[in-house]
Amino acid sequence: MSDEATPAELPAEIREAVPDWEDEYLDRVSDRLMYNYDLEKDRRVGGERWDLYGEMRVLSQKQFFHPSLSYGDHEAEEYLFARREARPTVAELERLVELGHDLADEHVVADEEHFGTDFTFVLVADEIADDVREFVTDFRDRTLLKFGYHGHYEINLVVVAPDVDDQVGSESAHVLEAFTLWEDVSSSDEGLLSRFAKRFWQ
Template sequence: MSEKATPEELPAEIREAVPDWDDEYLDRVSDRLMYNYDLEKDRRVGGERWDLYGEMRVLSQKQFFHPALSYADHEAEEYLFARRESRPTVAELEQLVDLGHELADERVVPDEEHFGTDFTFVLVADELPDDVREFVAGFRDRTLLKFGYHGHYEVNLLVVVPEAETYVASEAADVVEAFTLWEDVSAPEEGILSRFAKRFWR
């Protein structure tokens, strides 16, 4: 999808399946996410309410002469959770990390076809306290399953302050481009599937 792509260029059935948010910021974010995620609004997960929820699944497979003769299938998924939180705290972020591990226990099926699952939590804030910035900037939480033979899962964090046009993201929180509306989305040099494949295979 080119950087000039607009929601109007998507098939009507995809556009119609995307909710409208009363929150103008999240509604604009959803315009960037709709190309890759199935989106919902006001979703409750793990006892928490999320203004925006998204799921993305990618299947990577190799073929031997014919699609019916495929091998080395790998599945990668991302679950995205975003909500307004005026002044986030480190304690709250630590609770979200714990929630990520709980969801991994519920949702990740560790087998030879599972490559990776990401749980990404986004807090849309009014301010970015220094301790929160420091915690998120240094955060990385990746868990190997059966020494990596059954893939891995990762918990990612992002705190964004739209009014101040600032944010902090953990190392693997690639979704940051969708939430930094004041910056242009990077122009891809290759197809979207190969970009996501590279993202999950690194």
């Protein structure tokens, strides 16, 4: 699906499955995410409430002449958590990183078919403090499973301040683009889904 597609062009069953958010900003973000993520609102995960929750799964499959003759299947997935947090702190971000590791223990099935799992935390702020910006900019947390034979999992951080058109994301937080409504989604010959999914196979 092209980046220029609108929600009205999606199949009715997909549109109807996407909730409406009273938060206008998150509702507009969901219009960008719905092409790639299964979305929920007010989801409780890890003992915490998230205004917006999303899951994306990607299956890479090699095959011979017919889909039934497949081999080398690899699975990747992302869990996305977003909520309002007026003034995020470095301590709060560090706590979310620990939550990400706990969720990995619960959700990641480490086997030969597992390629990668991302846990992405997005905080929607009033403003971004300098120490928060520095922490997120320098952040990268990737854990190899069985020396990489069972893939990896990665934790990503994003902080956005939409009222002042400001944002910062960690190195692999490619979903940041969907949250920067003041910028157009980058134009490309490939679709938004393929750009989101590509990071799993880097």
